[in-house]
Amino acid sequence: MFRYILTRCAAMIPTLILASLVIFTIIQLPPGDYVETYIGELLASGESVDMARVEYLRAEYGLDQPMWKRYLLWIGNFVTGDFGYSFEYQRPVSEVVGNRLWLTILVSFATIILTWVIAFPIGIYSATHQYSWGDYGLTFFGLLGLATPNFLLALVMMYFAQTIFGVSIGGLMDAEYIDQPMSWDKFKSILEHLIVPTIVIGTSGTAAMIRRIRANLLDELQKQYVTTARAKGVPPFKALVKYPLRMSLNFFVADIGSLLPAIISGAEIVAIVLSLQTTGPLLIAALQSQDMYLAGSFLMFLATLTVIGVLLSDILLGFLDPRIRLTGGASK
Structure with a gap:
């Protein structure tokens, strides 16, 4: 068991690295970035856009950097507990999420x-x-x-x-x-x-869950060991709880x-x-x-x-x- 846990924990590292690559790529797929979305909202409301501020925001948030450099910065900070800074709320991500968590x-x-x-x-x-x-x-x-x-x-x-x-x-x-x-x-x-x-x-x-419990328990109740337990005079409640109910909970634990x-x-x-x-x-x-x-x-x-x-x-x-x-x- 201990060896199995160590193997699975070691396999979690490449899994999480791959997941981080997929997540970062998907977030970057839509055209533009937060600054462009912000500019669009200003123009839609009839306000003027200060290009100097736009360039400042890009440099401040690292949006002018190549994608691979932004990924390394993001994942490196995530590992150390720094989840980044929310553009929308102008606060650290940990504070924004923590208020609702x-x-x-x-x-x-x-x-x-x-x-x-x-x-x-x-x-x-x-x-x-x-x-x-x-x-x-x-x-x-x-x-x-x-x-x-x-x-x-x-x-x-x-x-x-x-x-x-x-x-x-x-x-x-x-x-x-x-x-x-x-x-x-x-x-x-x-x-x-x-x-x-x-x-x-x-x-x-x-x-x-009602449907899944019913289906799994019915499958176990029709097996031979339940019939044998009943034939030997095992009390009905004990014959239900000790093995059939326990075996039917595999889906519950897997969830x-x-x-x-x-x-x-x-x-x-x-x-x-x-x-x-x-x-x-x-x-x-x-x-x-x-x-x-x-x-x-x-x-x-x-x-x-x-x-x-x-x-x-x-x-x-x-x-x-x-x-x-x-x-x-x-x-x-």
């Missing part, structure tokens, strides 16, 4: 907990009561949740909240608490506003690779619809304005979390399922 993590964790609490009991019930009325009903609502886009559900909930209750459910806090230091009243406001985005974002994820970056990135479209102060809209705005250090550093951070998550899921799968061998090679 904890809100994103809060929303994501609340959504994940809601998904697990609802999906596991329903998925297990549907698998152990196959083709019952309860199974049919839960399957219907699961398919309904999968078929409904999150942003559409957000729009519907916003409409009914405004027309029926006369309240706005946008944002993660009341307007008076924005840009204010954390306090007990602000925290209560965040908790009150957290309910709707948690339900909206978690709907499709819960429905998908850790995508779960870690999802916690940080958040649901971008839903965040825009509900005006959430999370990192999703920040990333989209950075890509639109070609704020290369903000967008590039954020995407590189997500790539790093993905690689770490995949490593963790592979290690946990080895402990969860003895049929998975991490050492490779054929067994006789």
Whole structure:
């Protein structure tokens, strides 16, 4: 196991280098740069452009350097913990992202907990009561949740909240608490506003997990070792939990690779619809304005979390399922 972990950690280095090259290249593909976008916004608003300032900005941000030199500067600073300077916000990237990061993590964790609490009991019930009325009903609502886009559900909930209750459910806090230091009243406001985005974002994820738990558990329940355990008189709950449920959770552990970056990135479209102060809209705005250090550093951070998550899921799968061998090679 230790040798396997060392090998995988060594393989992470070229993977991240390749990811950084791809990210930097994609960010540079659109024509122009942030300064040109800034000039276009000035001209569109009828303001004059000071070319001396334009040249100063290019030199200040290193935009007059060759692409390879900009890449080396960016990735070198990223490794040392310097994520660059945001052109749009005129602040270091760490400060821009840090203001929204904890809100994103809060929303994501609340959504994940809601998904697990609802999906596991329903998925297990549907698998152990196959083709019952309860199974049919839960399957219907699961398919309904999968078929409904999150942003559409957000729009519907916003409409009914405004027309029926006369309240706005946008944002993660009341307007008076924005840009204010954390306090007990602000925290209560965040908790009150957290309910709707948690339900909206978690709907499709819960429905998908219910279907996957049901399918995987049904597959395990039909295997010979379950029949043997029942024939030997093993109690039904123990016969369900000890092996079939454990073996059916392989997909759940394997999803850790995508779960870690999802916690940080958040649901971008839903965040825009509900005006959430999370990192999703920040990333989209950075890509639109070609704020290369903000967008590039954020995407590189997500790539790093993905690689770490995949490593963790592979290690946990080895402990969860003895049929998975991490050492490779054929067994006789």
